[in-house]
Amino acid sequence: MQNKYSEQTRLLVAVDCIIFGFDNDELKLLLIKRDFEPERGRWSLMGGFLQNDENTDQAASRVLQKLTGLHDVYLEQVNTFSNPNRDPVERTISVAYYALINILDHDKELIKQHSAEWFSLTELPNLIFDHEAMVQMAMHRLRYKASVEPIGFELLPEKFTMRQLQKLYEAIQNQEIDKRNFIKKINSLNVLVKLEEKDMTSSKKGSFLYQFDKEKYDASKFLLNVGTLDS
Amino acid sequence: MQNKYSEQTRLLVAVDCIIFGFDNDELKLLLIKRDFEPERGRWSLMGGFLQNDENTDQAASRVLQKLTGLHDVYLEQVNTFSNPNRDPVERTISVAYYALINILDHDKELIKQHSAEWFSLTELPNLIFDHEAMVQMAMHRLRYKASVEPIGFELLPEKFTMRQLQKLYEAIQNQEIDKRNFIKKINSLNVLVKLEEKDMTSSKKGSFLYQFDKEKYDASKFLLNVGTLDS
DNA sequence: TTTATTAAGTGTATTTTATACATTTAAAGA
């Protein structure tokens, strides 16, 4: 930082949140319909300006809570976007974060207030500014992260079936996985506890529910390199 | 971004560069000794404020060129640091980038002007502000990147020996690699061209020099998962 | 000219991990 502080331009700094949820075997994004200028009426990521007493992690957390009512959510910084004209009103740089939430947990009332909606990743509307680039990058980071840590569980309810977990990974990696190989791999990670309980909604036979073993889960660092193919 | 623009605080935005070089079988960082306030006389990353007509990628590139004289350098955004008190003079958020340069290429004169020096990663001095956290994060990213793309070549001279390449990877991963397995792996990637020429400085026998095949190199996406152990 | 020294160069066997693939089972509903 070679130049004197006093001569420099000050800028607006914002955060934007790419909010991932998983529902109906699909990855989804929570988007808001802007009821304010600029770009009123168009779809965008939820965002907010950085405040004086917080860092961007905290800002992202606050913004997320404002929309979903949730705290202690998994959040990870993705990238900072800074093209001079990315915001037409005034130069604003934005730090993008992605969040993973259990789609059933959020506060429906708040969502309604913000005219927010869940969109399937495969059917996203056009987004304002550079928000589509943000989503792209978040998706890449999520893919990477899910291959290195058992991050995916953040997106599932507390109890879930093997098939749900598999579908989640399939959605994240955007490829089909053989179910026998998947189960083999997951079991070798030793982060799941099989419950007595069954989920009876998906089939007549019912399928066993699992929880993750919090301690092992937190400790684990793994490479989930689930291959191609088959059902 | 729900709040009106006009009510928001504007902030200083800077970039800081973690500049990696490779020399003498070691990874090194180029640091500057500050001859300006605050923290005059202490070691820090090279940085600079974001200007009106550039994005942070361009700012990092400019800052890097100012210190090294180099352009078209490999640069990658690492993370944005934003704690309210990270800069004691005035709130400044900083976007950290890491750069990979061939340590022989830089402009010695410019380095001298900035009182900059190369430090072995294992013997870094204390750094100002949150610069040590920046270095840590850059190191992690470099490790990851090097395992996924043949990024390491950016740090070597145009012609290099297998052993140099191996030492580079050992420095990045901070672990020893078996040389036979390493060569096997590298050859399977098919990004190198073996030259007739030998480097005679390292041994009596001399060792063959290699170049990378630019096209194959650019095209390749690989997982270099070089194991543990041995000489 | 012989011998010693030094790092370069090379190949194989073993283990681990990833992949491909099909049948049986449990429960409900007809």
Added chain:
DNA sequence: TCTTTAAATGTATAAAATACACTTAATAAA
């Protein structure tokens, strides 16, 4: 009791990672 549906399960093959030690080329010293 028969049909339907998704759940559950195991093995053989292929690919990748790992462990490991001797020979070679050149120079320098005796």
